Amino acid sequence: MIFEDYAIFTPGPVKMSEEILQVGAKQTPYFRNSEFSDVTFACENGLLDMVNAPEGSKVIFLTASGTAGMESAVMNLLHKDDNALVVNGGGFGARFVDICATHEIPHTNFKVNNTNLTDIERLAPDDNYTALVVNAHETSVGHLYDLDAMGDYAIKNEMLYIVDAISMLVTDPLDMQQSNIDVVIASSQKGLALPPGLTMVVLSPNALENLQDINSLYFNYKDYLVNGERGQTPYTPAVTIMLQLQARLNQISRRGGVEQSIASAKEVANYFRESIKALPLKEYTPYMPNAMTTLTPTDGKSAMDIVNALEENYKVMVCPNGGAERDVVFRVSHMGEMTKEYTDILIDALHEYYAVVRA
């Protein structure tokens, strides 16, 4: 399959810009030198700026997929004496629950459905929690939570607030200072629109104070922080993706900053949602992010059949759901190099698909 031939609307990997692809087409340079340290510093500063991190925050760069960011954050920041409230609204929330169980962190599996947790104060189980762990955008169902409300709740109850922002950075607002967030987990292949393989964990001064001595070599944040002082990582970084990240951060700022990227994603998402109103599809949740639209067929058709038809007949890739949701819902990403014109490819395909099925 040649992906250049397809229009891409999958929520990771997402469509990349020509500029970023060009950076990836070059030889990978040697990195134990000051030139590459400058790249690392530029990436760190750009990311800290993007999430409005408090003064003194640091970024850990891991050569791994996003789940390593989730797992390493739990390993380095939570302990057997902690009691974590883990928001579980789908597959990625369930993953955080599994991670806590694996590392024997006492936790509550806080299953949520049909709420963005604006009223977390009322909904949360009553217990002495020390940490709040959440995926800002639960990508399995396209559900965005209220980061401010959860931050108010966390600070009031003196909880460490860990946010997996992997699938909403760049497309939806996140402000560490405003929402009192201690840890932000990011990954290359979603809104940052880079290839998979680089995960970034932003640590606030409060998180830095709470770092532990852990039983792991590769995921030991303290080691990353020492190396980070000179713009390096303990082990080989995803050199090319770091160069692409630097280029991407410059691109975002050249295009008017992250606010502009968020506004643009919002415009595209709204345009898409409006353009398919006449079709037998309904929005799966009222709390959708700009990053993604989740749709459920209302005419009894299987979501999987629609996904397959779009790919085979129209060369358009959207994303099916697994398991029980397979026939019920499919996902359309607005992350990455998206425009209304590009989204028209999918809109036209959907309209044509239904015109043909009805004929």
Ligand SMILES: *Cc1c(COP(=O)(O)O)cnc(C)c1O
């Ligand atoms: C994609 C994603 C991840 C990371 O998954 P990996 O496959 O490990 O990269 C984590 N959290 C959320 C919310 C995601 O959307």
